[in-house]
Each structure stands twice: as C-alpha cells, then as structure tokens.
Amino acid sequence: SDDADVEGDSPPPRRAAGDPAVVPASLLGIAVTADSPAAVSPQMPEPAREETAVAAVVDTPTAQPPVRDPDAPASVIETLESGDLSVLPKATQLLERGAIDWKEKVAAAIASITSNSVDRDGRTKAAIGEAGAIPSLAALLRGAMSETQKQAARALHNLTSKNAMNKNRVIEAGAVPRLLFLMKQGAPPVREQAVGVLRNLTGNSSPENKAAVASEMAIPSLLTVLKMVEPHVQAHIAVILYNLANKSEERRVAVAAANGIPAMIELMAGGVPQVQKEAVDTLRVLATGSRQLCMDAAAGGVLTPLATMLKSDDGDAKKRAALFR
Numbered sequence: 001s002d003d004a005d006v007e008g009d010s011p012p013p014r015r016a017a018g019d020p021a022v023v024p025a026s027l028l029g030i031a032v033t034a035d036s037p038a039a040v041s042p043q044m045p046e047p048a049r050e051e052t053a054v055a056a057v058v059d060t061p062t063a064q065p066p067v068r069d070p071d072a073p074a075s076v077i078e079t080l081e082s083g084d085l086s087v088l089p090k091a092t093q094l095l096e097r098g099a100i101d102w103k104e105k106v107a108a109a110i111a112s113i114t115s116n117s118v119d120r121d122g123r124t125k126a127a128i129g130e131a132g133a134i135p136s137l138a139a140l141l142r143g144a145m146s147e148t149q150k151q152a153a154r155a156l157h158n159l160t161s162k163n164a165m166n167k168n169r170v171i172e173a174g175a176v177p178r179l180l181f182l183m184k185q186g187a188p189p190v191r192e193q194a195v196g197v198l199r200n201l202t203g204n205s206s207p208e209n210k211a212a213v214a215s216e217m218a219i220p221s222l223l224t225v226l227k228m229v230e231p232h233v234q235a236h237i238a239v240i241l242y243n244l245a246n247k248s249e250e251r252r253v254a255v256a257a258a259n260g261i262p263a264m265i266e267l268m269a270g271g272v273p274q275v276q277k278e279a280v281d282t283l284r285v286l287a288t289g290s291r292q293l294c295m296d297a298a299a300g301g302v303l304t305p306l307a308t309m310l311k312s313d314d315g316d317a318k319k320r321a322a323l324f325r
C-alpha cells in the first residue's frame with residue numbers, strides 16, 4: 001500500500017518536554033528489592049539516572065556512502081541509459097577505446113534509447129550519429145562474442161530506422177560486408193539484428209546506398225542463407241531483395257540470375273503468411289515487364305501457392321496475390 005499513515009515499525013512514544021526519562025535500575029548496576037529506592041515510582045528519578053539516560057541516547061555518527069565518480073564507465077553508461085545525452089562524448093570514447101565489456105554495454109544502452117517507441121522524434125538517433133558513434137559500432141560487429149555482435153547490430157538497426165544520415169554513415173563505415181558475413185555465420189539472435197540493418201539500408205534509401213549494398217554481393221549472399229534462417233528473417237530478406245530490384249533493371253536481372261524466382265516461389269509455398277506476402281511482392285517486381293521471367297515463374301510452380309493465397313481469408317494476402325496475376 002502507498003498509504004503514508006501505515007508503517008511497518010511503530011516508533012516508541014515520545015515523552016513531553018520536561019518529563020523525566022526512566023532508566024531501569026538494572027542498567028545502572030543497582031540491585032532492586034522491594035525496599036530499594038529503585039522501586040519508587042518513576043516520577044521520582046534520581047539525578048544520576050537522568051544523566052545516564054542522557055548519555056544513553058547520544059547518536060553514533062553513521063558512515064556516509066562513497067561518492068560515485070561520474071566519469072567512471074559504469075556511471076557514464078547508467079546516465080546514457082537514462083536518456084541523458086550529456087555523456088555522449090564520454091560514451092563515444094568508451095566505444096572507441098574502452099574494454100570490450102564496456103563497449104558492449106554502451107552499444108546496448110544506445111540500442112535501448114533509440115527504438116522508435118522511445119526516441120519518437122528521432123533526436124536521439126541524430127545526436128548519436130553526429131557524435132561519431134557509428135564507426136565504432138560498426139567495428140564492434142567484428143567482436144568475437146555473439147552478444148557483442150548482437151548489441152552492435154541492434155544499435156545500428158535502431159539508428160538506421162527513419163534516419164537517412166545514419167544510413168549513409170553505416171555505409172561509409174564499411175559495415176555491409178560484415179553484416180553479410182554475420183547473416184551467414186552469425187548466431188540466430190545476431191542474424192535477426194543484422195538483417196534489420198540491411199533492410200533499413202535498402203529501404204527508403206538513396207540509389208547510392210542500394211548500389212553500395214548490392215556491390216558487396218548482397219544478392220547472392222542473402223539468397224544463399226535463405227533456407228537456413230527463421231521465417232521472420234526470410235521475410236526481411238524478401239523485402240531487401242524487393243528494395244534492391246525495384247526500379248533497377250540491373251539488380252532485377254541479378255536477383256533472377258541468382259535463382260531468386262524459384263527461391264521466392266518456395267517461400268510462397270511454405271505457408272507462413274507474412275513470408276508469403278513479402279515473397280509474392282518480390283516475385284511481382286522481378287517478373288514485371290519480362291515475359292520470359294513470367295514464364296519462368298509459371299514453370300517453377302508459382303500457380304499453386306498463388307491460387308492458395310487468392311483463396312485465403314487474409315485480405316492482405318489475397319490483395320497482394322491478385323497484383324501478381
């Protein structure tokens with residue numbers, strides 16, 4: 001309960017000013033008998049007893065807690081986690097030159113304060129990007145421990161959401177090759193974050209960024225790992241391929257040449273609704289304007305999963321399938 005009137009331990013009653021204090025005679029080394037003066041009414045105390053009582057209630061000084069060093073790594077990280085960006089320069093220094101454990105914790109703190117639900121206006125993302133944290137986070141992707149890789153990718157994932165400048169910074173930091181490596185070799189939690197960064201880098205992004213991602217052999221790399229990742233990661237990969245192929249004849253041909261069409265058909269046949277939706281969208285972009293690719297899709301068995309989606313109770317799935325016909 002939050003009631004202020006309720007306490008677990010009631011304090012002893014206070015005596016009024018001028019009332020004499022009462023100290024048991026046994027505490028004063030006086031033997032008490034029926035005829036002893038100590039048995040006299042408490043209202044007739046002896047001076048010595050009063051002096052003893054005064055001495056007994058003197059407070060002993062308590063030890064003061066140690067003062068925390070605001071520049072200590074733990075203090076900097078705790079302050080950053082609270083959303084106080086005044087420590088950004090110190091946090092950035094920790095990312096650059098701190099011990100690996102501190103680097104990981106700074107990355108986790110950045111990730112926690114830059115999600116869209118927390119950083120609603122995007123100012124925190126912008127401030128962290130401007131502070132120069134992104135190159136150090138990109139370097140952390142090369143850490144030996146999967147938890148370090150995950151926190152670095154998670155921070156980059158959030159920083160690149162709805163922030164064009166941070167997308168450019170990640171590309172300039174050379175993070176794409178390492179992100180693609182982690183898609184192949186990283187632990188599942190690392191892949192979940194790495195694919196999110198790649199999706200952000202290719203979505204609502206500049207043509208230069210899309211070209212930069214594609215130039216690192218992203219298309220064949222992502223199609224290679226498609227069968228070994230979880231369904232929600234497969235959906236993200238389908239979106240990345242959509243982003244790269246859309247409005248680019250060169251990359252559309254590259255996706256088709258890397259067996260992208262049978263890969264998307266297989267995802268459609270897998271039966272996972274969200275994966276089906278993204279796969280059919282990507283397949284539509286690949287086949288649009290190309291009679292040969294449409295024929296390849298039909299020959300690859302697209303009609304069966306397409307018919308299933310058209311009969312689906314999911315209105316969005318039905319709508320997306322209809323657009324492909």
